[in-house]
Amino acid sequence: MREKAPKFFGNMPSLNKMFKYFKETGQWPEKPEDLTHVETEAWPERRVFQVILEKFGLLPITSDSHFGEYLPWAYDVTDHKSILDFYRFYKGFLTQLQPKLELRLSERVVPIIEGIVTNSGYEEAAVNIPNGNAGQRIIDNLPDWIAVEAPATIDQNGVHGVPLGDLPHGFASLLTNQIGIHALTADAVIHKSKALALQALLVDPVVGQYDGLENLLNTMIEYQQPWLGYLQ
Template identity: 35%
Template sequence: MKEKIVLIGAGSAKSNNRKTGGHISMNTKRETRTKTRPSSNKKAGGFRIALIGAGSRSFGPKVIRDILLSSALCERGVELVLMDTVPNHLLENERYAFRLMEQLGRRITVTKTTNLEAALRGARFVITAFEVDRRLYWSQDFHVPRKYGFKQVFGENGGPGGIFHALRNMGPIMRIAKTMERLCPQAMLLNFSNPEHKLCEAVSRLSGIRAVGLCHGIHIGQSQVAEILGMAPHEILVRACGINHFTFFQTIKGVATGEDLYPKLRAAERRARWTTKWHDVALGRVMLRVFGLWPSPSTNHYGEYIRWAPEFMASELHYYYDALEGEPWVTKNIPDFVYTIETAPTNCAWHPKPEDNRPAIKQEHAAETVRPSSELAIPIMEAVLLNRSRDLEAVNITNRGTIPNLPTNMVVEVPARCDARGLQAVPMAPLPEPIAALMRTQASINQLLIEAFAEKSKMKLLQAILLDPTVDSYKQAVLMLNEMLKLQQDLLPAFK
């Protein structure tokens, strides 16, 4: 039997968490016409790689590119399956795959399907990266809790917004996991969808599927540290642990010398201007001074888990709208997403021209200009299938004692090694107690949230919300919960 690698919901990217588009279908019956471009090098024991929800102009092409740049995988004979519910978007990425295949001189087979079971049957790897109408629901996740007084800074992975984001995505990812249990129980699930740790923990608690969450946030923190030290990122070695979007560097060393760079970082941070990149690192600088370790990736991420983060972030620009004109999810006039204040579109035209809001697929014009991404999905596949040992800077997996002072069954983000045996976490030192205490609260929230999802328990969902650091009113929490359940009822379990 051919081995398959499946990408579920390629319609969104985790790059800087700017997840756009995203079309995912759990349809297991409807089948589209399949278009095939035969391969000239099909081999017994080759791989079938499927991108399901493959209409993205960001994440879809990135994975296609990484696959085609892997000679190790392509030489085994690859059949690439594209899956999406929007035919036009799917066709764009199919054409992109053909163009890049010709450009690189690869010969693989490309097919299409809308059938989840057909894609998963016999798969060896499943990659998930999906969202449903991301901007609309994120604007709800962000603004509704703030309306009730809960000043979350981002509303993506933490805070009440992160709780509802997780609930919306638990349905699709658990349907995928349950289908995998029937059709490919030995497959490894590689997840790019947020909230990483909540979704991976749901899969690990509610199914028998091995789930691994992938995020490149560690590189953001590494670049910050390098900049403060006046070095290039590749000149420093970092090792971090914690939970996704809330990790701390236990090790910062010079690559060439092996020197511990923490003393130099502390001294350089003390000399630095406070206003430099305030929105990204001011909170991190305070945490370094108070808790002793540098956090990653940036304020808008780890600030989601800290009650006093709002004083370090101008969150009001995020999905800003005039309340007099009505809520954007009612008017359908979704405002600008603002990742950080530095990237806010403040110096721009007053009246932008109407345009397709899907980012254009980058076209490469010469084979030597095509470069792989920094994502770890393909390197993990190569390591597992070819038994090539690979060090991984950050993966989200069940703790099992890797971080000694965090619960054993919570999903944590840690470095790991990968080979034919799978992933083996690198043991870490205990985190400083104040940091561990913040993360243990998140462990309890995640456990209650997953139980609420599985049991359709509104009471356990309320318990999880009341544990969140940003929530300071029981009455307002209940009112917010009721409004969010009504707004998002089409995508949530029927809580009772």
């Protein structure tokens, strides 16, 4: 899959071109044959994705607008235009969408509950569970208490993460950058501490400026007083 990824993602239709196709035809390009009529470009909305694949040798299935939230250098390489195109595309899609009721479900919690009730033992592609799920680490070089998104099997005894072993140190380091932030955020909530909330911001690698940070925190607490007013 990693070997084929550059050819696939390096020749994709951008959302801007897909939206242009919609305006010209009145239809969204859904079938493979529809996409043959849409112009392509290299790695649209996946430039961060491209760097991770090329430099770390791993294939992250996400887009720049999500992965880039956690990387201080993502701003330099991300495809900003395609991120903006996504919101234009989505807005256009919603304006054309006809509301209708259907007897089908898209939330993954439904088959998960069904798998527990029926003891099916099926594998769910991605769930959010503690890394130390059922006494066994899913990712060995991350702490037990951190939540991870990983594949899992579902049976009558619950949700069981599929062990993935150690991640390569380089890629694992991108994940461990978040551990201190989550630990401090949890401590801030438990101890009702604004000082710890500020520390959580100060250790976040995407926070590159100190001036105004404390004022930002105070403003957020003030605007969301019913929910954050306990932070003192």
